[in-house]
Amino acid sequence: MEFMLSVSACSLLIRRERGITRAFSAQNFLVPAILIMFTNSTLLFTSTLLSDIVQVKALTLNSGYNPIPVLTEWGVIEVVVSRITYLFSDAIVVWRAWILFEGHIQFRYFLGVCFLVSFASIVIDLAFAIKENLEDALVNPSFTSIRLLLPIALLFTNILTTLIVARRRWQYKQFVEKNHERTGRSRADNILVILIKSGVIYCGIWILFLIFSGRSQPLSEPEFYLGLYIPHLTSMYPTTIILMTALGKNEWTSQNMPDANANGSISQSLQFASGPHGARSSTGFGTGR
Secondary structure (H helix, E strand, O other): OHHHHHHHHHHHHHHHHHOOOOOHHHHOOOOHHHHHHHHHHHHHHHHHHHHHHHHHHHHHHOOOOOHHHHHHHHHHHHHHHHHHHHHHHHHHHHHHHHHOOOOOOOHHHHHHHHHHHHHHHHHHHHHHHHHHOOOOOOOOHHHHHHHHHHHHHHHHHHHHHHHHHHHHHHHHHHHHHHHHOOOOOHHHHHHHHHHHEEEEEHHHHHHHHHHHHOOOOOOOOOHHHHHHHHHHHHHHHHHHHHHHHHHHHHHHHHHOOOOOOOOOOOOOOOOOOOOOOOOOOOOOOOOOO
């Protein structure tokens, strides 16, 4: 499933951005990010499979085979690639909200702070997680509290980003109602709803992880499986958003905006059509002021 999502999103991005002459387009960032996250997911799957094989080998052979060195090496690889996935995932989520607020410095400031919080927590958690793998930290109770830093920080970033996108949707609906008097949900509104709902679901996953985290040593079964699957879900989350957003073909660039980029780049920020009295907005939701 991850493979199909990644291939579909990359191919759609490349086709949509073909012919754009800007120095930077969506595919310059999104395509490499998607490929890196898919590669990380493949490494995580391979690591889990090989770790199981090594443990089975140690249980079935009577040759005194020691699986600890191999398990330690793959454990460090899992830690590194999963944190890289978290970083790219949050970068895409923040970036998708960032482009909705061109010219709104206060919102971009908050989004920038959110990403810095995620980045700092990932670096700190990476250091402690590598230490845990190189040393037998199962008996070290001090690690329980510090490992909560990463999920709390990622949850904070995604909650705030989702709330900011929800505010943008509210502004969009206010603009449409005042200048277009349109009934029903537009494509632009559908895409914003996708961003909001997917953000809520993703935040819910991290909330579940926090509920089951730190309750016992060693890890509880729910925490173990959540920790196992969250890196894959983290990779699929932004890729699915990119794919669904691209398939939606932004209304503000394909239908209502004669001055928008002719190529309909999905990296364009929200821009809305002229109102009945000539009021228009590209970043501030013009209200005829």
